[in-house]
Amino acid sequence: MVEVQVLKAKCNHCSALFACDTSGGGTSIYIKHINKHCRSYKPTDELQKVLGNSGPSGDVKNMLVAKGWSQEEAVEGIVEYIVLEEVPFSVVETEGFRRMMYKVQPRLHVPSRRTIVRDLFNMYDTMKNQLKREIHKHRVSLTTDTWTSMQNLNYMVLTAHFVDDEWNMHKRILNFCLISSHEGKEIGKLVEQCLVEWGIEKVMCISVDNASANKVAIEYIVRKMWKWPNSKIVMNGKFMHVRCLAHIINLVVKDGLKRLDTSVDALRNAVRFVRSKSSKV
Structure with a gap:
């Protein structure tokens, strides 16, 4: 008997093996693996970096750097926007916000409000642990x-x-x-x-x-x-x-103004009288 040796190909991303024969080793099996099973694969356009600013416009340390795009960083940016601008979580489900995000980045899948809340708590825990380590040193x-x-x-x-x-x-x-x-x-x-x-x-x-x-x-x-x-x-x-020094100064000023109550009241009454007069007079 002649032993037939089947050649196998390996996925460059997750090291999975595939048979290299005419019946089961076509391109369709590789496409199916990439789309459903390969968790390490990232499209080429996500790995491609472009030149962009390192921070928001107006930042003192802003400079030109090579940056890539990813879904995770985009969602993190949305969470930061909600926190900084103090807008409700439901803003991500509005038609205007989704249209804006589609024009900014068509590949972005805008998450639901529940996903944003979960990511927000995860970000809070991460930042809190970082702050704990920083404070502990000082x-x-x-x-x-x-x-x-x-x-x-x-x-x-x-x-x-x-x-x-x-x-x-x-x-x-x-x-x-x-x-x-x-x-x-x-x-x-x-x-x-x-x-x-x-x-x-x-x-x-x-x-x-x-x-x-x-x-x-x-x-x-x-x-x-x-x-x-x-x-x-x-x-x-x-x-x-x-x-608190500011509180002490406030008490000193209040105590000093008590001796000028009569003059201050007269000045306030004069201002109130002027403002109450019609502009046509």
Whole structure:
């Protein structure tokens, strides 16, 4: 008997093998493999790079670079657009947006709002982990404030400030959340929870206004930081509490204006009288 050896060809993208015979080794089997099974294949027009700007127009560091196109980067750009412009997720399903995207890039498959939401959370987790690693290398200063909305809901925001290795100042909002009350202990608990969540151990100071509740909150945080296993508190927290200069100036100006209330009221009445007169007079 004569042994027949079947030659095989290998896919350049995923190393799959195909028989090279006249019955089953035609071009149709390769096309079917590329379209349905080969996950490593990318069309030539996606791999082809063209010259373009490295950033948005007006960017100081903008320069001419070779750039390619991909569906993933295009969707990432749509997510960034929604975040920066604060538009609803449903904008990707509007007729005008899809027409615009088709004219900008006909190959782009515009995703649904559910896909955009999922990609947004994935991007948030990635950026949060990057920020965690960056903050962990530096000593940070914090600012926080609380206020009540028109719906009678209490909110608190916590912002971190730090200088990187290249002496660039950074400002990052770490937390924006509801708080049960404006009491000092509640503020301190929420700030402590945020510091633990972000893994922040090196705190230089916390800037707040002159409310008595903030003093209680800072004292609570200092006591808790003393008990941390890897506590890196500076001078036992003696200078942890930094009072907001803008708030102090505001109090000074208000106190000074109280002595001029009569003159200020008279000036306001004169302006109100002039504005209320008809332009035809």
